[in-house]
Amino acid sequence: MKQSxxxxxxxxxxxxGVVLVSNILTEGLMEMGFDVKKTEEHGMSQRNGAVxxxxxFGAKVFAPAVAKGSGDLIIAFEKAESLRWLEYLRxxxxxxxxxxxxxxxxxxxxxxxxxxxxxxxxxxxxxxxIIINAAEAAFRMGTIRAQSMVLLGISVKKLELGSFAxxxxxxxxxxxxxxxxxxxxxxxxxxxx
Amino acid sequence: xxxxxxxxxxxxAALARGAYEAGVVFAAAYPGTxxxxxxxxxxxxxxxxxxxxxxxxxxxxxAIGAQMAGVRALCSMxxxxxxxxxxxxxxxxxxxxxxxxxxxxxxxxxxxxxxxxPDARRWGPQMRIPILEPAxxxxxxxxxxxxxxxxxxxxTPILIRLTxxxxxxxxxxxxxERQAVPIKPYTRNLSKxxxxxxxxxxxxxxxxxxxxxxxxxxxxxxxxxxxxxxxxIGVISNGISYQYVKEIFGDGASYLKIGxxxxxxxxxxxxxxxxxxxxxxVEELDPYMEEYVKQLxxxxxxxxxxxxxxxxxxxVIKEAFGVTGEKRRRLDIKAPERTPNFCAGCTHRGVYxxxxxxxxxxxxxxxxxxxxxxxxxxxxxxxxxxxxxGSIPTAISFWxxxxxxxxxEKPFAFIGDSTFFHSGMTGLADAVYRKANIVVFILDxxxxxxxxxxxxxxxxRMMDKTPTEPIEIDDIARGMxxxxxxxxxxxxxxxxxLDNAIQEGIAADKLYFIVARRxxxxxxxTRKARxxxxxxxxxxxxxxxxxxVRQTGCPALxxxxxxxxxxxxxxxxxxxxxxxxxxxxxxxxxxxx
Numbered sequence: 001m002k003q004s005x006x007x008x009x010x011x012x013x014x015x016x017g018v019v020l021v022s023n024i025l026t027e028g029l030m031e032m033g034f035d036v037k038k039t040e041e042h043g044m045s046q047r048n049g050a051v052x053x054x055x056x057f058g059a060k061v062f063a064p065a066v067a068k069g070s071g072d073l074i075i076a077f078e079k080a081e082s083l084r085w086l087e088y089l090r091x092x093x094x095x096x097x098x099x100x101x102x103x104x105x106x107x108x109x110x111x112x113x114x115x116x117x118x119x120x121x122x123x124x125x126x127x128x129x130i131i132i133n134a135a136e137a138a139f140r141m142g143t144i145r146a147q148s149m150v151l152l153g154i155s156v157k158k159l160e161l162g163s164f165a166x167x168x169x170x171x172x173x174x175x176x177x178x179x180x181x182x183x184x185x186x187x188x189x190x191x192x193x
Numbered sequence: 194x195x196x197x198x199x200x201x202x203x204x205x206a207a208l209a210r211g212a213y214e215a216g217v218v219f220a221a222a223y224p225g226t227x228x229x230x231x232x233x234x235x236x237x238x239x240x241x242x243x244x245x246x247x248x249x250x251x252x253x254x255x256a257i258g259a260q261m262a263g264v265r266a267l268c269s270m271x272x273x274x275x276x277x278x279x280x281x282x283x284x285x286x287x288x289x290x291x292x293x294x295x296x297x298x299x300x301x302x303x304x305x306x307x308x309x310x311p312d313a314r315r316w317g318p319q320m321r322i323p324i325l326e327p328a329x330x331x332x333x334x335x336x337x338x339x340x341x342x343x344x345x346x347x348x349t350p351i352l353i354r355l356t357x358x359x360x361x362x363x364x365x366x367x368x369x370e371r372q373a374v375p376i377k378p379y380t381r382n383l384s385k386x387x388x389x390x391x392x393x394x395x396x397x398x399x400x401x402x403x404x405x406x407x408x409x410x411x412x413x414x415x416x417x418x419x420x421x422x423x424x425x426i427g428v429i430s431n432g433i434s435y436q437y438v439k440e441i442f443g444d445g446a447s448y449l450k451i452g453x454x455x456x457x458x459x460x461x462x463x464x465x466x467x468x469x470x471x472x473x474x475v476e477e478l479d480p481y482m483e484e485y486v487k488q489l490x491x492x493x494x495x496x497x498x499x500x501x502x503x504x505x506x507x508x509v510i511k512e513a514f515g516v517t518g519e520k521r522r523r524l525d526i527k528a529p530e531r532t533p534n535f536c537a538g539c540t541h542r543g544v545y546x547x548x549x550x551x552x553x554x555x556x557x558x559x560x561x562x563x564x565x566x567x568x569x570x571x572x573x574x575x576x577x578x579x580x581x582x583g584s585i586p587t588a589i590s591f592w593x594x595x596x597x598x599x600x601x602e603k604p605f606a607f608i609g610d611s612t613f614f615h616s617g618m619t620g621l622a623d624a625v626y627r628k629a630n631i632v633v634f635i636l637d638x639x640x641x642x643x644x645x646x647x648x649x650x651x652x653x654r655m656m657d658k659t660p661t662e663p664i665e666i667d668d669i670a671r672g673m674x675x676x677x678x679x680x681x682x683x684x685x686x687x688x689x690x691l692d693n694a695i696q697e698g699i700a701a702d703k704l705y706f707i708v709a710r711r712x713x714x715x716x717x718x719t720r721k722a723r724x725x726x727x728x729x730x731x732x733x734x735x736x737x738x739x740x741x742v743r744q745t746g747c748p749a750l751x752x753x754x755x756x757x758x759x760x761x762x763x764x765x766x767x768x769x770x771x772x773x774x775x776x777x778x779x780x781x782x783x784x785x786x
Contacts, residue, residue, distance in 0.1 A: 026201050038363040039363070050528075061364075062436040062439040063439075063507055064362045064364070065358070067507040067511070070519050083528040086522050086523065087521040087523050103751060105531075105532065106532065108743075115527075125522060
């Protein structure tokens with residue numbers, strides 16, 4: 001009953017690049033010869049809602065969704081969003097967290113609290129946790145929008161998919177004026193692991 | 194894209210590709226999640242004539258007309274839309290087709306974007322319309338091509354039923370060339386194309402005979418497929434549920450995968466049931482297949498263990514079968530809720546901020562669109578929402594019943610532009626005809642915004658963005674006999690004037706028609722026009738009263754280090770927060786270009 005396909009969950013807030021990264025990753029996986037499936041949830045609001053993409057790849061994939069306790073990798077573009085998906089991670093799975101906190105309306109209005117000391121809690125819970133401020137790194141490289149590529153770089157390394165020509169794929173899938181910043185951000189991500 | 198004609202595609206896009214390859218020439222639809230991208234992708238093929246329809250009934254009538262005139266046609270919608278479209282589809286099933294006709298309905302198990310979760314397979318036995326159910330993107334394409342063959346072979350329209358996980362799921366799809374399908378010559382055929390009782394009495398008997406032929410086909414076609422594995426457990430399943438059970442049991446069970454689900458394959462079901470020790474039915478929502486199997490007198494386990502509500506998942510099915518799950522991690526801390534909210538610069542924010550002051554004097558009837566979020570905090574304005582166009586009739590009924598009950602609240606109907614064209618016009622005619630003393634509040638943002646900015650008869654643009662004559666909703670109101678002194682225009686970014694208009698509406702002794710018109714801030718042309726405009730906070734004037742954050746719920750606003758902060762990249766300078774601030778701490782900067 002052990003699933004042979006690998007499972008990746010990407011979660012974050014609308015507008016952060018979750019869908020773009022999931023598209024680049026899945027296109028690359030397909031070109032590498034894997035069977036690939038993906039399922040996405042966008043929520044209702046155009047912006048600022050929780051967004052997620054679940055990806056499975058391997059020799060043969062049936063369901064696109066990842067079962068609880070079976071995910072190999074979670075990429076959280078926003079820190080607290082990782083909490084919604086932790087139970088989908090394998091006990092020895094890897095958690096990549098963007099060190100960015102975006103408070104929803106409920107927190108701004110004082111109705112809920114944003115969890116405190118989250119980085120420490122996540123590190124204590126999951127041995128293979130990587131926490132990085134990708135937004136800051138991307139900003140240094142020219143645009144905060146490239147934060148998603150820092151996270152993609154780390155993920156590709158973690159999933160041992162480094163042999164593929166990812167930079168060409170990124171070039172093909174992001175607008176020309178952001179290409180250099182995105183590729184630099186991706187390579188910075190690769191260098192971190 | 195990869196070599197060998199392989200593409201990574203969403204189910205909806207793959208279905209559109211299938212229609213393209215099947216030589217489809219005509220497509221019609223009204224947007225609705227999770228079905229919207231079917232039509233949007235079909236429209237990308239220049240060979241397919243595609244314009245958004247005003248509603249799903251019109252879309253269905255257009256598609257039926259197109260095949261009547263001789264070309265293969267596609268018509269897609271979400272499950273609610275099929276209710277609207279059912280009226281023309283019923284007689285079409287009786288009449289049959291000249292050219293292939295495929296309807297697509299996308300269900301939403303789990304109700305991610307719907308107020309109900311009906312099971313569209315019930316339309317099969319109800320209408321006698323054959324149903325196909327693909328289980329991934331490749332099947333979305335292949336089944337669509339098969340659907341056109343079946344439609345023409347059996348002289349019937351056909352229904353492809355998707356669920357959100359198939360519609361929005363993505364997988365690898367292999368492309369083929371487009372088939373050349375010549376236009377079939379139309380000839381006058383009254384008994385086929387006219388739904389008149391005297392011309393149609395024989396059609397019901399013919400329809401029942403067709404269902405028998407289709408039942409035989411259901412047993413023969415590979416769309417229904419037995420996959421033998423271990424025979425201790427046998428599972429009949431369909432769509433995404435099939436993928437889940439396949440992942441859980443692999444070769445450890447046998448499967449009857451149902452891809453053609455009306456009529457169901459009796460012989461194959463009997464053969465499969467006889468070949469396994471214990472038979473299970475795993476399907477989302479209704480026990481549609483289960484009821485059929487039990488009716489055949491075959492013992493099976495279905496909804497005794499498989500939930501009939503919400504979507505299924507690998508974990509839900511594992512639990513139902515008592516399969517131990519993998520070890521998981523669970524923390525006691527939870528992520529804060531991210532409830533949906535109006536975007537920064539939304540034209541609805543001002544309307545509902547102004548409405549909040551008058552809630553005791555009104556009963557606010559809502560409708561379907563982004564503005565349905567006015568039900569939620571921080572606005573909490575709308576009190577009802579039925580269906581597309583339901584706001585105006587609901588308000589009429591509240592007016593009459595509150596009159597009888599001696600209650601003073603004034604009924605307000607809030608309806609957006611696309612919804613008004615879809616099914617608000619008939620309700621407005623009723624309001625005028627009955628002399629209803631209600632306020633109709635038109636939230637005209639020049640777009641079908643909620644489903645992703647589709648055009649409509651009022652937007653002034655066609656599918657390819659070429660201009661067309663926009664129909665103005667206030668002109669429709671005038672045409673219905675609403676007089677100039679009953680029509681009020683208001684800028685949804687002007688809180689003071691909104692407040693006046695609302696008070697006038699409450700005081701009016703006859704129907705009052707308020708039009709708040711401004712294009713959705715996320716439309717590309719609005720973004721361009723307002724680029725560089727934003728609100729800014731003077732930190733020295735901000736008292737940290739948080740009124741702006743709490744009253745607007747604007748995602749561009751937050752509090753940092755005891756002061757209001759505005760994210761200028763998100764803000765478009767609508768100025769609602771500036772009008773709320775009692776300390777003049779917020780101002781709009783950057784002029785209109």
